[in-house]
Amino acid sequence: MNLHEYQSKALFADYGIDVPRGQVAFSAEQACAAATALGGDRWVLKAQSHTGGRGKAGGVRVVEGLDSVAAVASELLGMRLVTHQTGPAGLPVSGVLVEEVRPIARELYLSALVDRASARILFIASEQGGMDIEAVAAEQPEAILTCSVDPVVGLQAYQTRDLAFAMNLQGAQVAALGRIMQGLYRLLLDKDLSQVEVNPLIVNEAGQLLALDAKINIDDNALYAHPDLVELRDLSQEDATEAAAREHGLSYVTLDGEIGCMVNGAGLAMATMDMVRLHGGMPANFLDVGGGTTAAKVAEAFKLILADDKVKAVLVNIFGGIVRCDLIAEGVITAVKEVHVAVPVIVRLEGTNAEAGRTMLAESGLAIIAASDLDDAASKAVEAARA
Structure with missing residues (x-):
């Protein structure tokens, strides 16, 4: 689960990380009121959408005067922001963050994430932050710095100092980076985050460090322990089918193909998709109905699966280990009748009560194609989709 920038910055502030003054607005009138409350005559308007690259896509604008605030807010609100991360459909913008303009002397990069390979929290930093950080990582990998945190002793002061020196920070900036990293570390642990990113982390004209942007990704498996974070979820930023699947306890990921796949078990699902290819x-799609599924599920x-109008054939591949194949057959029959x-x-059914399941399907009177094994099922699905 992702958070919007304004939500992330509110959490940053709770953990002692300095952010620019700003207010979120959901109408042009609210944007003008926010700008008036902030004072001054120049502001930054940022489209609130769960994607990176907003600046290059026109989602971040510096404006002067309240008339410009109203005009730009009206332009951003209700648009679908298309970036290199969203695909051609883009994501809707329902909110705009109005912030004070802060002069930038330097742009840095800082993030913390759960590194599954080492089972540790890993800090990633660079003194070349900003919109082109991906290009920096690809073209100048030596400019990307890392710091791995031992879970037994936690983030150490010498580690933050080493990173600060490597980023060419000086004087009070070294201690400031230490406070920011400690804040991010506590935030990540307290809220069960999988990643937190500051890009850019700026050095302003006074030499102070400030989180100009904020991105937070939360581990979905830990949301049960954080009802306050669940309330921040914006379903308009998520795939509607994936959100609906989550409500039914299903693991679903939308893909771009024409063969719908329904499988029990993530490993078998991946193997099924490989055979289709x-x-x-x-x-x-990727769809794992789980080991203890029911006919209703x-x-x-x-x-x-059938809500996707691109689907030209459906492949059901079930191994009855925990789940019974006759229950799967019952669910398939029910769904085919209900959805027309x-x-x-x-x-393809194999395992517990597989023969009973096959019999139920054969006697259902429905046009269901039986397959003897996974290879046969994938072959028949591809052939059927092309017919």
Whole structure:
């Protein structure tokens, strides 16, 4: 789960990390009121959307005068912001962050994330922050600095100093970076975050460090422990089908293909998608119904797959270990009848009560294509989608 910039900055402030003064607005009138409250005659308006690259896409604008605030806010609000991270459809903008303008002497980069390979929190930094940080990482990997935190002793002062010196910070800036890193470290641990990013972390005209931007990604598996964060979720920024799947306890990821896949178990799901590609097809989704699924959950999964109008065939591949294949068959039959499926359905069942499940499907009177094994199922699904 991601947070908007204004939400992330509110958490930053709670942990002692300096951020520019600003207010979020959901209308042009609110934007003008926010600018008036901040004072001055120049402000930054930032489209609130869960994507990077907003500046290059026209989602960050510096304006002068309240008339310009109203005009730019009206332009940003309601638009779909398209960046290199969103795809051609873009993401909707329903809020605008109005901030004071802070002069920039230097732009730095700083982030902290959970590094699964080392099972530690890893800080990543660079003295070349800003919109082109991806290019810096690709073209000048030596400019990317890292700091791994031992979970037993936590983030140490010498580590923050080493990173500060490597970023060419001096004097009070060294201690300031230490406070920011300690704040990010506590925030990441307290809120069960998977990543937090500051890009850019600026040095202003007075030599002070300030988080000019803020991005937070929360581990979905820990949301049960943070109801306050759940309330910050903006479903308009998420794939509607994936959000609906989550409500039914299903693991679903939308893809660009034409063959809908319904499988139990993430590993088997990946293998099924690989087999579809091997036979020349393209999966329309990743969908894991889980090991202890029910007929009702299978029916809901089927409906989610068929909600994608690109789907030309559905491949159901179930191994009955914990789950019984006859329950899966019942769910498939229920879903096909309820949704009035107009595309071919290929089903491969193996494991507990597999024979009973196959019998139920054969006697259902529905146009369901049976498959003997995974290779056969993938081949038939690709063939059916091309017909």
